[in-house]
C-alpha cells in the first residue's frame with residue numbers, strides 16, 4: 415500500500431512539474447510529428463524523414479482497418495491490425511497491410527518483414543538476394559537498394575527508422591528492452607558504417623510510438639541488466655533503480671531481511687524504464703547529432719485510441735513502421 419501511495423505521489427509531482435513548464439520539451443517534440451489522413455487511415459510521419467524526397471516512410475495507427483477487435487460489452491472495434499494474431503484472420507491482416515502500404519505510397523515496393531526475436535540481429539536487404547517464403551529472423555533491416563520497403567512490427571516496443579541522407583541508405587529497427595539492452599540501434603548503424611560508409615553525423619533517426627516511461631514498469635531483472643551494460647542507465651529509470659540494480663530488493667532475500675512471515679512481505683519494488691531516452695542516448699553515443707534524433711512523443715499504453723499496447727491489452731493488434739528508397 416505504501417508503495418502505491420509513493421508511486422501516486424511521484425505521479426502527481428510529475429504532473430504538476432509538467433504543467434508548470436509550458437511549453438515543455440516533450441510537447442514541442444510532439445508538435446513536430448504529424449498525423450496525415452490517407453485512404454481512411456491516419457499515418458504518423460516524422461517531419462525530418464518526410465522532407466527527404468527519395469524515401470517513403472510511415473508509422474501505422476490503430477483506427478481505420480478491417481479487423482474486428484472485441485472491445486468488451488459485446489462490442490467490436492474496427493482496427494488496422496497489421497500482424498498475424500490468434501484473434502484475427504489472415505485475410506483481414508493482408509487487406510490492412512495493403513491499405514497501409516497504399517497510404518504511405520509504397521504499393522509498388524517489395525515489403526521485407528522479419529520474424530522478430532528480440533535480438534540484436536540486423537539483416538542487409540539486397541534486391542539480388544533470393545526470395546524466401548519465410549521471413550528471416552532478426553530485429554533490424556537495412557538497405558541501399560531502391561524498391562525495398564523495410565518493415566518492423568510493434569505493440570509497445572519502440573520502432574526506429576534511420577536514414578543516411580548522404581549515402582542514401584535506410585534502416586528499420588524493432589527495439590524492446592532486450593534489443594535496447596543489446597544496443598541493436600548502434601549495431602545497425604555500425605553495419606551501415608562498415609558496409610555503406612555511412613557517417614553517424616549524416617544519419618536521421620525517428621523513434622516512433624512505444625510504451626512510455628509513464629507506463630513501462632519493470633523489475634529488478636531489467637534494472638540489473640541495464641546497470642551491467644550502461645554506466646548511465648540510472649538516467650533512464652524512474653523509481654528505486656539503485657535498490658533494484660543492486661539486488662537489495664531481491665524477493666528471495668526480502669523475507670529474511672524484513673523478518674516477515676511468508677505472504678506478508680511488501681510487494682517487490684518496481685521502476686519505470688524510458689526506452690526512448692535509452693535509444694536516444696545510444697544513438698547519440700554512436701555519433702548521431704541529438705538534433706537529428708526525434709521521437710513521436712506518443713505512449714502506446716496511454717493512447718489506446720491511436721495505437722496498440724500489448725502490455726495494457728494483451729489481446730490486441732500490431733503496428734507497423736516502414737521505410738524504403740523510392
Ligand SMILES: [Zn+2]
Pocket residue numbers: 625626627628629713714715716717
Ligand atoms: Zn503511458
